[in-house]
Amino acid sequence: MDILKKNLDITNLSNFKTRAFTRYYFELNYINDVDKIIDIVKFSKKNHLKILFVGGGTNILFSFEKFDGIVIKNNLNSWIYDKKNQILESLSGNSISDIASILEKDDEQYLWHRFIGLPGSIGGAVFGNAGCFGLETENNFLEAKVLNLDNGKIEYLSKKQMNFSYRSSILKETGKYFLISVKFDLSKKIEKYPQKVDNIFFRENKQPKGNTCGSFFKNPSKDLSAGYLIEQVGLKGFKLGSAYFSDIHANFLMSDDGGNYKDLLELISLAKTKVKKNHNIDLINEIRIITN
Ligand SMILES: Cc1cc2nc3c(=O)[nH]c(=O)nc-3n(C[C@H](O)[C@H](O)[C@H](O)COP(=O)(O)OP(=O)(O)OC[C@H]3O[C@@H](n4cnc5c(N)ncnc54)[C@H](O)[C@@H]3O)c2cc1C
The missing domain is CATH 3.30.43.10 (Uridine Diphospho-n-acetylenolpyruvylglucosamine Reductase, domain 2)
Known part of the structure; x- marks a missing residue:
């Protein structure tokens, strides 16, 4: 081709x-x-x-x-905001953090403040129902325009059809859609677990920087974090070849520059084994491991 x-x-x-x-x-x-x-x-x-x-x-x-x-x-990255009706419509390649910042600066729309600093695109956020500090992507979701890869047709998916759950959606469950664009209704404040936090300060000062995709494992429950479990089994700051868990945030899996994916996989497996043995809990990946 x-x-x-x-x-x-x-x-x-x-x-x-x-x-x-x-x-x-x-x-x-x-x-x-x-x-x-x-x-x-x-x-x-x-x-x-x-x-x-x-x-x-x-x-x-x-x-x-x-x-x-x-x-x-x-790289599809244009978006529009209808200020009167508070509807945001975005192509999927835009940075969610950039949109949240511009909405505040230009439109006095503060609902997405907590998404400022969240890395990645709108498409990735919808795919994995990204969330931070109490705000989840699904909260203000209205409708998705997708390409169904099975039949080549454009379809529109409602919130119900998206089947959102903790760090998941129908896009992740089936792998059969490309998300083209998405609409959000920013007129309603819906937060699942409201938390008082200065997200910009937190990300700048309390989150590790480097080659990482953020939290590697899902939290087993709202009250039990994967980071706590990793720390409990002695892996906070632990290094295996070019891979390590951050000593600032234990659930942040990190890689040295020029690191090897095999070291990352070995460390992931070690964490799962230790947490299973000591706490009888199966850690589930939040990050998608792409294989051949
Ligand atoms: C420092 C740091 C902090 C983070 N903090 C958080 C946090 O607080 N909360 C949180 O939830 N996440 C967090 N993350 C993880 C990450 O930011 C989110 O998961 C983000 O939404 C991923 O978006 P992306 O565009 O990078 O996705 P990618 O990594 O590019 O893709 C992720 C998956 O989505 C699929 N995908 C992407 N776009 C589309 C599309 N248009 N159509 C169909 N499938 C698509 C890909 O195929 C892939 O399977 C953090 C990451 C880092 C590095």
């Missing part, structure tokens, strides 16, 4: 920045590029190739040296 680039270095497309290549690569820069996904899907089916959509790359771990498939990088 002419439109696909071949053998591209994708190291910087995951925030762990482990060295990685992909067999095929395509970039979505304009809305018309979405039509090309249909041909790419046909090509992938014919050649038994996986497709991976990448937004900000802040929630994926590449578990390979070379991806034997097609990486589609999403």
Whole structure:
């Protein structure tokens, strides 16, 4: 397929920045590029190739040296805000944090304040129902425009159809949709677990910086954090080759520059084994491990 680039270095497309290549690569820069996904899907089916959509790359771990498939990088980034009706409509490649900042600055819309500093795209946030400090992506969600990869048709999914749950949605459950754009109703304040926190200060001063995708494991419950369990089994700050759990926030899995994904996988497995043995709890990944 002419439109696909071949053998591209994708190291910087995951925030762990482990060295990685992909067999095929395509970039979505304009809305018309979405039509090309249909041909790419046909090509992938014919050649038994996986497709991976990448937004900000802040929630994926590449578990390979070379991806034997097609990486589609999403740069679709325009959005509009209807101030009168407080409806936000955004293409999926926009940074959620940038939108939240601009809404405050230009439109005195403060509802998404807690998303300022949340890394990644709108698409990634909807896919994994990202949330922070009590605010979840699903809270103000109205409707998604998606491309159904099974039949090549454009569909509109309601909040109910999105089947949102803690760090999940129908997009994550099925893997059969590309999210094109999404609408949010910012007129209603709905917060599940209200928390008083200065999110900008917290992210600047209390969160580790470096090659990481944030919290690696889901919290087992609202009252029991994965970070606490990792600390309890002695892995806070623990290093294995090029991989380590941060000594600031134990659930932040980190990688050295030029790190190896195999070290990350080994450390993940060690944490799971220890937490299971000492606490009889199965840690579940929040971050998606991408395999061939
Ligand atoms: C320092 C740091 C702090 C973080 N803090 C938080 C936090 O407080 N709360 C939280 O929830 N998360 C947090 N995260 C994780 C991350 O920011 C979120 O999960 C974010 O929403 C991921 O977006 P992304 O664009 O980077 O997704 P990516 O990593 O690019 O993709 C994630 C998944 O979504 C899929 N995807 C992306 N776009 C689309 C699309 N348009 N259509 C279909 N599938 C798509 C990808 O295929 C992939 O499977 C943090 C990460 C870091 C690095």
